[in-house]
Amino acid sequence: MSENTFLLDGEAIPFVPGQTVMQAAKAAGKYIPHLCWHPEFKPHGSCKLCTVKANGRFVSSCTMEAAAGVTIENRTPELDDKRRTLLQLLFVEGNHFCPSCEKSGNCLLQATAYDLGMMSPHFDHFFPDRPVDASHPDILLDFNRCILCSLCVQASEQADKKNVFVMGGRGMRGRRIIINSESGKLGDTDFAASDRAASICPVGVILKKRVGFAVPIGERKYDQAPASVVEVTK
Amino acid sequence: MNANTATPAKTKLRVATTSLAGCFGCHMSFLDIDERILQLVELVEFDRSPITDIKHCGPCDLGIIEGGVCNAENVHVLHEFRKNCKILVAMGACAVNGGLPAQRNHLDLRDILEEVYQTEPGLTHGGIPNDPELPLPLNKVHPIHEVVKIDYFLPGCPPPADAIWKFLTDLLAGRTPHLGHGLLHYD
Numbered sequence: 001m002s003e004n005t006f007l008l009d010g011e012a013i014p015f016v017p018g019q020t021v022m023q024a025a026k027a028a029g030k031y032i033p034h035l036c037w038h039p040e041f042k043p044h045g046s047c048k049l050c051t052v053k054a055n056g057r058f059v060s061s062c063t064m065e066a067a068a069g070v071t072i073e074n075r076t077p078e079l080d081d082k083r084r085t086l087l088q089l090l091f092v093e094g095n096h097f098c099p100s101c102e103k104s105g106n107c108l109l110q111a112t113a114y115d116l117g118m119m120s121p122h123f124d125h126f127f128p129d130r131p132v133d134a135s136h137p138d139i140l141l142d143f144n145r146c147i148l149c150s151l152c153v154q155a156s157e158q159a160d161k162k163n164v165f166v167m168g169g170r171g172m173r174g175r176r177i178i179i180n181s182e183s184g185k186l187g188d189t190d191f192a193a194s195d196r197a198a199s200i201c202p203v204g205v206i207l208k209k210r211v212g213f214a215v216p217i218g219e220r221k222y223d224q225a226p227a228s229v230v231e232v233t234k
Numbered sequence: 235m236n237a238n239t240a241t242p243a244k245t246k247l248r249v250a251t252t253s254l255a256g257c258f259g260c261h262m263s264f265l266d267i268d269e270r271i272l273q274l275v276e277l278v279e280f281d282r283s284p285i286t287d288i289k290h291c292g293p294c295d296l297g298i299i300e301g302g303v304c305n306a307e308n309v310h311v312l313h314e315f316r317k318n319c320k321i322l323v324a325m326g327a328c329a330v331n332g333g334l335p336a337q338r339n340h341l342d343l344r345d346i347l348e349e350v351y352q353t354e355p356g357l358t359h360g361g362i363p364n365d366p367e368l369p370l371p372l373n374k375v376h377p378i379h380e381v382v383k384i385d386y387f388l389p390g391c392p393p394p395a396d397a398i399w400k401f402l403t404d405l406l407a408g409r410t411p412h413l414g415h416g417l418l419h420y421d
Binding site for chain 2 (some may be wrong): 110114129
């Protein structure tokens with residue numbers, strides 16, 4: 001094996017020193033399932049979907065720096081089974097009703113669940129009571145679908161320099177995204193539909209108004225190809 | 235036909251289907267398998283189903299449930315299916331996760347009934363229906379796997395006919411049903 005490569009599911013993957021396992025895998029066209037990781041932002045390893053086994057130990061591939069000679073297991077039945085369980089936990093924790101969600105077909109949570117063959121939510125549903133915020137003229141927020149990936153927090157802080165979204169609260173039902181305005185409403189912030197944060201949401205929380213079905217169901221991002229293809233080619 | 239030369243009829247699998255808190259859209263999608271239903275009836279015969287109008291489920295190999303559980307009658311029917319069917323399948327979004335009816339779950343049942351039947355302007359104010367023939371609604375709508383053990387799940391709203399066909403032919407051939415990209419849909 002040459003100097004700067006590691007083994008991913010038995011295949012040698014080259015990397016540039018400083019790259020994470022996730023970055024190197026994506027550059028090589030290899031899909032590691034993920035939700036809270038986005039190439040534009042610093043990884044924080046919180047969704048755990050990208051967990052791989054590096055030399056036999058569980059580790060988040062989005063935060064682990066690639067190192068020469070490491071043997072990494074990714075799409076093994078054991079890891080995909082754990083990923084499916086993580087997805088099922090996310091599905092029952094929120095209110096994910098795909099038939100009535102305009103993000104359906106463009107949703108990374110849904111596409112990842114398809115890719116991993118999630119056939120049922122398995123667990124009992126929480127059916128939580130979460131708010132919808134339609135106060136902004138151009139953007140709708142539906143927190144029923146939030147998976148707390150915090151990409152909107154990062155995008156608003158780092159790309160837009162606005163700090164519109166913050167992570168707040170504690171505990172299973174308390175932790176949530178809070179809008180940084182006195183009223184707690186998005187309409188009272190300087191948030192704009194052109195902000196990076198307006199198009200970063202992997203699920204159907206941050207939605208642009210009046211364009212929900214501009215692209216019809218069946219012709220959307222993950223309708224053409226599964227997440228395992230789309231996520232390494234975009 | 236000469237009975238002596240006829241090959242013995244293969245035992246057909248017995249299948250029951252029902253819709254609980256659903257819209258019958260999954261059954262409509264089932265009918266969208268079109269002429270393939272002729273191939274299907276070579277392999278199965280129907281017990282309780284909207285197709286036969288049999289009112290109670292007898293011993294079956296396969297039970298297919300559309301819809302979630304929203305009232306007391308749904309619970310009884312679901313238990314009847316579980317008791318009689320060797321394999322029970324949740325078909326469609328409502329059976330799998332409660333679907334559209336479950337979107338009432340964060341609201342109080344009494345508030346909903348009062349708003350719909352008593353206070354909302356523009357609706358007939360005949361009072362909350364209370365006929366003893368009507369099954370009592372449950373406080374929450376439940377996916378069916380929260381009430382009985384479910385063997386297989388077939389998501390979709392509705393599952394496309396091709397997905398239902400793939401699922402059934404896999405199952406009837408003794409394979410674990412596999413849908414894959416394009417057939418596995420939650421919407």
